[in-house]
Amino acid sequence: MKKRIGIIRALLYYRYGNFFINFFKYLGINYLISPETNKELIDLGVKNSSSEVCLPLKIACGHLLYLKDKVDYLFIPKIIYPYEKLYTCPKMMGLPTIAWYFCGKKKIISPTIKRNFFLPLFFLGLKFKKNPFKIISAYLKAKEKKENKKLSFDNEKLKVAILSHFYNIYNKEIEDILIGTFKKEGFSVYLKDDLDEKILRKKDGFAKNIRWAFERELYNAFKYYSDKVDGICFFFSFACGPDSLIGEMMAKEAKEKKIPFLTIIFDEHSGKEGMITRIEAFCEMIKKKKSL
Amino acid sequence: MKAAFPYIGYHSIALKDFLTALGAKVCLPPPLTKRTLELGVKYSPEMVCLPFKITLGNFIEALEIGADTLFMATGARKCRFGYYSYLQEKILKELGYQFKFYSVSQYSPYEFVFEKMPQIFNVSPLKVLKALYLMIKKSELCENFKNSLRVIRAIDYQKSLIFEKEYLKKIEGVKKIKEINILNKELKELRKKWLKNNGIKLRVGLVGEIYFLLEDFANQELEKELSKFGVLVLSKRSLYSRLKHLLKMEPGFLKIYYYARKYLSVSPGGEALNTIGEAVNFIKKGVDGIIHIFPFTCMPENIALHSLEKISEDYNVPILSLSFDEHTSKTGLLTRIEAFLELLKRRKK
Numbered sequence: 001m002k003k004r005i006g007i008i009r010a011l012l013y014y015r016y017g018n019f020f021i022n023f024f025k026y027l028g029i030n031y032l033i034s035p036e037t038n039k040e041l042i043d044l045g046v047k048n049s050s051s052e053v054c055l056p057l058k059i060a061c062g063h064l065l066y067l068k069d070k071v072d073y074l075f076i077p078k079i080i081y082p083y084e085k086l087y088t089c090p091k092m093m094g095l096p097t098i099a100w101y102f103c104g105k106k107k108i109i110s111p112t113i114k115r116n117f118f119l120p121l122f123f124l125g126l127k128f129k130k131n132p133f134k135i136i137s138a139y140l141k142a143k144e145k146k147e148n149k150k151l152s153f154d155n156e157k158l159k160v161a162i163l164s165h166f167y168n169i170y171n172k173e174i175e176d177i178l179i180g181t182f183k184k185e186g187f188s189v190y191l192k193d194d195l196d197e198k199i200l201r202k203k204d205g206f207a208k209n210i211r212w213a214f215e216r217e218l219y220n221a222f223k224y225y226s227d228k229v230d231g232i233c234f235f236f237s238f239a240c241g242p243d244s245l246i247g248e249m250m251a252k253e254a255k256e257k258k259i260p261f262l263t264i265i266f267d268e269h270s271g272k273e274g275m276i277t278r279i280e281a282f283c284e285m286i287k288k289k290k291s292l
Numbered sequence: 293m294k295a296a297f298p299y300i301g302y303h304s305i306a307l308k309d310f311l312t313a314l315g316a317k318v319c320l321p322p323p324l325t326k327r328t329l330e331l332g333v334k335y336s337p338e339m340v341c342l343p344f345k346i347t348l349g350n351f352i353e354a355l356e357i358g359a360d361t362l363f364m365a366t367g368a369r370k371c372r373f374g375y376y377s378y379l380q381e382k383i384l385k386e387l388g389y390q391f392k393f394y395s396v397s398q399y400s401p402y403e404f405v406f407e408k409m410p411q412i413f414n415v416s417p418l419k420v421l422k423a424l425y426l427m428i429k430k431s432e433l434c435e436n437f438k439n440s441l442r443v444i445r446a447i448d449y450q451k452s453l454i455f456e457k458e459y460l461k462k463i464e465g466v467k468k469i470k471e472i473n474i475l476n477k478e479l480k481e482l483r484k485k486w487l488k489n490n491g492i493k494l495r496v497g498l499v500g501e502i503y504f505l506l507e508d509f510a511n512q513e514l515e516k517e518l519s520k521f522g523v524l525v526l527s528k529r530s531l532y533s534r535l536k537h538l539l540k541m542e543p544g545f546l547k548i549y550y551y552a553r554k555y556l557s558v559s560p561g562g563e564a565l566n567t568i569g570e571a572v573n574f575i576k577k578g579v580d581g582i583i584h585i586f587p588f589t590c591m592p593e594n595i596a597l598h599s600l601e602k603i604s605e606d607y608n609v610p611i612l613s614l615s616f617d618e619h620t621s622k623t624g625l626l627t628r629i630e631a632f633l634e635l636l637k638r639r640k641k
Contacts, residue, residue: 050597052589052615078558087370090560094595097557101602110557209378211369239589244339245375252382265339 003128004030005109006071009037010060011092012079014166020075022142023121027135029128032071034063037171041066046268049098054237055267056167057091061098068103077120078112083201085115086213089242149196153228157188158286161225163218163250164235165243166193173272178235181276185283190229192221199224206249215242222250231260231286233279238267260286293413294319296359298347301506302438303531305464306430313423314413316361321354324509328353333618335383342587342617343503344376346510351380355389366395370561371592398538429472431532433463436479438530443483445519447491452519491522494636497574498527499567500585501593504616505529511585512622514614514629518583521633526579528570529563548573555599562592568599571611575603580636581610583629588617610635 005024007013017033024031034041037059045062067074076096079088087093096110109127111120118139125135153159160182168174169191182189192200200217207223210216225232232254236243247263254261262282264275295316297307308318321328324346332349351362362384367374377395384391394412396404409420437459445452459479466472496518504511505527515525536542548569552559555572559565571582584600586593597613604611612632614625 050594053594080558087561090371090562090564090591090595093558094560094564094592094598097555097560097595098598100557101598112558206378209369209375211374238339240339241341241372241589241591244337245372245379248337248340249379249382252386 002030003072004032004070006067006074007031007033008060008063008067008074008076009034010063011056011095011167012077012088014170015082016077016079019117019142019144020077023125023138026138026141027125027129031075032067034067037063042268048102052239053091054239056165056237056240057095057098058268060095061102064099064102068107072107073109074099074103074107076108076110078110080112081115082113082213083115084213086211086216088214089212091241146197149194151190151194151196153190154188157186158231158290159190159229160187160231160233160283160286161190161192161221161229162233162235163192163221163225165214165218168235168237168266174266177272177275178233178279181279182233182283185280187231187283190225192218195221195224210246212242212246215246218243219246219250222253226254226257226259229259230290231262231282233262233264233282235264235266238265260289293317293361294359295361295363296321296351296354297363298350299324299507299509300503300531301508302434302460303431303506306427306434306531309430309467310423310427311363313426314409314415314420316413319354319357319359321350321357321359324350324507328509329618335387337379339589340379341372341590342510343501344372344380345618346503346507347376348380348383351384352387352389355384355391359391361392361394364393364395366397368399368561371590373562401539426467426469428532428535429469430463431530431535433466433472433476433479435530435532436476436483437463440479440483440486442515442519442525442527443486443492445516446493446522446524447486447489449520492524493522494581494633494640495524495526495579496636497571497579497582498525498585499529499570499574499582500563501567501587501590502529502534502563504585504587506531510587511616512620512625514583514585514625517626517629518633521630523633526574526577528573529566555603556596560592560595562590564592564596564599567593567596568603571600571603572607575607575609579609580640581612581632583632584611584613586613586615588615590615610639 007020021031041062042059044065045058048065049058049061076099078093078096080093082088096108099108109124111124113120121139122135129135162178179189200220202220207216207219210219222232234247234250236247251261251263264278293316295311296319308320311318328349329346331352332345336345336348364377364380366377369375381393405420405424406417410417441452441456444455462475466475498505508515518525533542537545548566551572552565552569555568556565574582600611600613
């Protein structure tokens with residue numbers, strides 16, 4: 001029987017998932033992706049992981065435990081530098097370590113990625129297929145083409161920017177609550193990932209000092225949006241280390257620039273209603289400020 | 293110039309001497325108290341880790357008594373510690389204080405000696421090197437002092453109070469390398485002599501986040517409380533070993549690195565690697581138990597926590613993990629320690 005690789009639908013999946021899946025698909029390796037995050041998976045993760053880590057990591061642990069007995073190998077890349085010499089985050093780097101203890105060392109495949117995606121994946125491919133040319137072609141096919149994103153602002157509506165990590169926000173339930181509520185209130189919503197890479201990877205001002213790749217993106221997005229939208233909503237999980245610092249930095253700068261800034265912190269206990277009430281109040285405030 | 297820096301336990305003496313040798317007047321803030329913590333908590337972001345809050349409170353109290361130049365170390369920026377200085381400077385400026393803020397990177401010793409320090413203090417690099425040597429020697433002295441103190445505390449708590457007072461004065465007084473060497477020898481011999489005593493009931497290794505290991509206020513005087521039960525606390529972490537590590541003169545680190553790699557797929561930043569390596573090292577040396585301390589929501593140490601669970605299973609040694617935040621009560625802490633020590637005693641029988 002063909003061996004099957006498991007991919008968790010959590011954390012960096014939302015960034016590099018498509019690329020890895022395409023790579024495995026073109027290479028002809030059997031793979032299984034865990035289902036969309038649901039309550040069962042969250043409970044599984046919360047029960048089995050340390051109580052002090054952030055919710056996204058707990059969810060990732062849930063996915064790991066779900067896939068554990070269904071696949072032969074688990075694919076959890078150790079992405080240290082996604083690009084340039086910028087770190088991901090201590091917890092993402094620690095996920096393979098946690099996976100060792102959940103599933104046993106032999107089951108985990110975790111290529112170390114330091115900027116270069118090709119070589120680690122090439123050696124990984126050699127484990128399953130003998131033909132190196134096939135691996136190279138699969139890699140090249142899987143590589144996504146870069147698109148230049150252009151953002152146009154709708155000047156008739158009120159505008160709000162939602163800043164959050166990709167793994168927090170690309171979740172149906174959260175999307176409904178956050179983006180849905182803003183849209184219901186008549187706002188047009190802009191996300192961090194709507195922006196072009198060039199803007200997100202800028203290196204001026206305080207952004208130069210940030211050495212967490214995704215935090216730098218958030219901060220740059222904040223800088224870009226701060227003079228173009230009417231309000232900014234920053235959404236992060238309880239116990240997220242990087243966000244707690246950079247978020248405060250952004251909040252302080254927003255205060256100086258006098259832009260409405262809403263910080264929402266969520267964890268496994270936060271209720272949907274509470275979040276919606278806060279967002280509605282925030283919208284009300286922006287509207288009042290505009291009508292003055 | 294009235295320089296100030298946040299306390300890091302007994303090792304503050306070494307830092308103070310370093311700045312004094314460079315010609316600065318050191319304006320040490322009052323000792324850490326509940327007020328320091330309250331001030332820090334009041335002005336810090338709520339989700340940040342405890343060392344940020346305590347050091348911020350420290351800075352505020354230093355500024356209140358007239359300090360005008362603040363020094364803060366920064367790290368590799370993998371964990372939150374590397375960003376403390378940016379936010380702290382911003383918060384303090386918002387509070388309306390007038391001061392100069394220097395963040396000192398740990399990972400560029402060359403720049404530190406030849407560019408940064410000479411520029412700030414207007415001295416030659418040679419003088420900086422001299423001061424650095426004094427600091428290293430002094431921190432070694434502080435480490436030896438702390439090691440001896442740990443032993444005498446476990447044997448005779450009352451006697452240790454006298455010893456602490458007497459030698460702290462001596463350590464603060466010595467300024468010449470020769471005198472430091474003599475004192476170093478004396479402390480080492482004292483420790484050897486005391487170790488032969490049979491009064492020590494249990495030996496516990498202490499690992500975790502460096503600020504919590506060094507600063508007694510942060511860990512709620514955990515070491516003192518442990519030694520009141522007749523426990524000898526072992527800890528490798530100190531400013532001396534940190535300095536040696538940064539200057540790449542610490543051969544013992546290779547062993548720790550080797551031990552840690554078995555349990556950690558990649559270093560998640562901070563001191564997770566040291567924590568795990570030291571824990572294994574202590575167990576191999578035959579301690580009765582390990583206590584792991586870290587601030588609440590510390591990212592690297594939480595990853596280390598999972599590895600420590602595995603180590604505890606593999607070697608069959610109990611490990612107690614304690615996380616601290618501003619709400620941690622001492623009574624709760626003492627209960628947990630007592631229960632843990634009871635467990636260790638029973639295992640020993």
